[in-house]
Amino acid sequence: MLSGKAIVKDFKKNKLIYLMVLPVIIYLILFCYKPMYGIIIAFQRFRPGLGIERSPWVGLNNFVRFFKDIYFWRVVKNTFTISFLNILFTFPAPILLALLLNEVQCSWFKRTVQTVTYLPHFIAMVVVCGLINQFCRSDGLINDVIAFFGGERANLLIKTEMFYPIYIISGIWKEIGWSSIIYLATLAGIDQEQYEAAKIDGAGRIQQMRYITLPGLMPTISMLLILKMGQVLNIGMEKILLLYHEMTYEVADVISTYVYRKGLIDADYSYSTAIGLFNSIVNIVFLVGANKISKKLGQSGLF
Amino acid sequence: MRNRKKKKKSVEDIILDVIIYSILILLAIVTFYPMWYVVVASFSSGSYIISQEILLWPGDFNLEAYKLTFRHPLLVKSFGNSLMVLALGLPINIVLTVLAGYFMSSTTKVYWKKPIIYMILFTMFFNGGLVPNYLNVKDLRIFNTIWALVLPGALSVYNANICKTAMEAIPYSLHESAYLDGASDLKVLFKIVLPLMKPTMAVLLLYYGVAHWNAWFNASIYIRDEQKLPAQNILRAVLLENTTLAESAGDSYNAYAEAMQYAAIVIITVPIVCVYPFLQKHFAKGVMIGAVKG
Numbered sequence: 295m296l297s298g299k300a301i302v303k304d305f306k307k308n309k310l311i312y313l314m315v316l317p318v319i320i321y322l323i324l325f326c327y328k329p330m331y332g333i334i335i336a337f338q339r340f341r342p343g344l345g346i347e348r349s350p351w352v353g354l355n356n357f358v359r360f361f362k363d364i365y366f367w368r369v370v371k372n373t374f375t376i377s378f379l380n381i382l383f384t385f386p387a388p389i390l391l392a393l394l395l396n397e398v399q400c401s402w403f404k405r406t407v408q409t410v411t412y413l414p415h416f417i418a419m420v421v422v423c424g425l426i427n428q429f430c431r432s433d434g435l436i437n438d439v440i441a442f443f444g445g446e447r448a449n450l451l452i453k454t455e456m457f458y459p460i461y462i463i464s465g466i467w468k469e470i471g472w473s474s475i476i477y478l479a480t481l482a483g484i485d486q487e488q489y490e491a492a493k494i495d496g497a498g499r500i501q502q503m504r505y506i507t508l509p510g511l512m513p514t515i516s517m518l519l520i521l522k523m524g525q526v527l528n529i530g531m532e533k534i535l536l537l538y539h540e541m542t543y544e545v546a547d548v549i550s551t552y553v554y555r556k557g558l559i560d561a562d563y564s565y566s567t568a569i570g571l572f573n574s575i576v577n578i579v580f581l582v583g584a585n586k587i588s589k590k591l592g593q594s595g596l597f
Numbered sequence: 598m599r600n601r602k603k604k605k606k607s608v609e610d611i612i613l614d615v616i617i618y619s620i621l622i623l624l625a626i627v628t629f630y631p632m633w634y635v636v637v638a639s640f641s642s643g644s645y646i647i648s649q650e651i652l653l654w655p656g657d658f659n660l661e662a663y664k665l666t667f668r669h670p671l672l673v674k675s676f677g678n679s680l681m682v683l684a685l686g687l688p689i690n691i692v693l694t695v696l697a698g699y700f701m702s703s704t705t706k707v708y709w710k711k712p713i714i715y716m717i718l719f720t721m722f723f724n725g726g727l728v729p730n731y732l733n734v735k736d737l738r739i740f741n742t743i744w745a746l747v748l749p750g751a752l753s754v755y756n757a758n759i760c761k762t763a764m765e766a767i768p769y770s771l772h773e774s775a776y777l778d779g780a781s782d783l784k785v786l787f788k789i790v791l792p793l794m795k796p797t798m799a800v801l802l803l804y805y806g807v808a809h810w811n812a813w814f815n816a817s818i819y820i821r822d823e824q825k826l827p828a829q830n831i832l833r834a835v836l837l838e839n840t841t842l843a844e845s846a847g848d849s850y851n852a853y854a855e856a857m858q859y860a861a862i863v864i865i866t867v868p869i870v871c872v873y874p875f876l877q878k879h880f881a882k883g884v885m886i887g888a889v890k891g
Contacts, residue, residue, distance in 0.1 A: 300708070301708060304707065304708040304709075308705065308707045308708075310781055310782050310783060311700065311703065311705060311707055311782055312707070312709070314696050314699065314700065314782060314783065314786075315696060315697070315700040315713060317692065317693060317696055318693055318696050318697045318700065318717065318752065319713065319716070321693055321748075321751060321752055322716060322717065322720060322752070324733075324737065324748075325730075325733070325748060325749050325750075325751070326720040326724060326725070327720075328725075328733055328736075329724065329725025329726070329729040329730045329732075329733040330723070330724070330725045330729070331725075331729075332725055332728075332729030332730075332732055332733060333725055333726065333729055335728070335729070335732075342732075391624070394617050394620060394621055395621070397613070397614075397617050398617065398618070398621065403618070403621075406625065407621050407624070407625050410625045410628050410629050411624065411625065411628050413628075413632065413870070413873065414628060414632075416807055416811075416869045416870075416873060417632075417811075417866060417869070418810070418811035418813070418829055418832075418865070418866070419811065419813070420811070420813050420829045420830075420832050420833045420836065420837070421832065421836075421862050421865070421866060423836075423837060424832065424833070424835075424836025424837055424858075424862065425631055425635065425836075425862075427836060427837055428836070428858075429631070435634070467627070467628060467631075470624075470628075471628070498607075498609055498610075499609070499610060499613055500609075500613070531814075532813075532814055535814075536833070536837055550727075553726070553727050553728075554727060557727050557728040557731070558727070558728070558731065558818055563728050563732070566727065566728045567726060567727075567728045567729060570726035570727055570728065571726065573726075574723060574724075574726060578722060578723065581722065
């Protein structure tokens, strides 16, 4: 510990550095830490008119209410399902793309594929979902194809069984290229001599892929996978808000969208904050857990 | 991989190449077609879009949809609002990010350094959540103003980490000689550090710029006044909530209502596509730096 005098001296000596970080601190207090203080309304029956100071306290009532909520299992289940499907399909897609691109020797072809597949990452979510909406309409592109093969036309976005395929496929479409960058960068770092040695030993390209390229990617894959695991309950709401529909709530309503509807549509502030807090805490538990596992496996952790 | 070319290809190699190239070509087409469809549809008339099963090339090529879109008062206003968010937001983003990055990368011994760094990093893992943030914006009296779109989220700690990593890569001897010459930290930052990290600044500008340009959620909860909405929100109303652009209900509007939707998409996406090639070469670097933890 430093004495008071030393602290004053430290301030005087490093005045400029403190002054330079001051805007950041002010910003964080106003827009990050002040809302964190606002979380205490999760333990109140908050009324905007009364404010945080005078609203009545209700202890853990809001949390108990959430666990008893008829939609509790629905939103938890949907959140886990979407996360699981993401890990199963969206996560491996860019790895496959990187492996394929790595086998391409023709550099202009490689560059073209990269340019095209990176582009959707920058297209606005509103635009992507607007296009999904257009293409899935009963007179849209996808239905044209279905009708061509003799299927029946229907609005795909209001069918519960179509929600996950639409969500996952459009997610892959948007991010496959961008997510592959990190794997391609890792591949560029693999020692070329390994391939030479393998060739002398008579290994074919598939074998080289299996025994050199894939193991070379493994540390990156496991690090990113663990990070993903740490976020299983952290499904972004933007895309779902744009795509879901009362008819698909059954499969599409996740914790974050429920927080949104309860909080901002129904103005049930305290209840929504309680659900959000529950979600954040579970997220942190998962993240810390994933980090522990990562360190146990000899990977460098996140923190 | 260059070395592999020298050898003559075996049959196995050729088959493998055919498979790999076909998959990639298919992927490129599937990825590209929706974007192409939008461009083609924006130059076509409504009846042509409906009459065609697969759009490959504009039919009845015309610029009518663009003319009507640019004449639509609300759309034009919303583009202006989006530009305004960029103009106000980007300088604030960059200043906060650079200052946070510089503090985190600085090697000067400062007593409160660790607590401040933890204070910055903690916000990555925990935040107030939807309702507390919403009430905060109301509390700060920036509700229904452009500041509600600019200030919340003005500092991305993720980007500050990218900035910090780039700053740490600059040899310390450069700082040292500047300090010896009596330069202050502010001078070191502006005269030595920033000029050496222009590529990183480009990546940061891209990240923040795209985030602002594509954002819609905050405006949907913080902005009540239709005239103040950014372009993405108008686009959302048009594309997803079936609000028709043809409010004035003229015949020309109706005939081009669908093409106008696509024209609006093109207009709002073109700025991003324009900066994209210039920044593409920095992507890999930015992503790699971002992946390395703080």
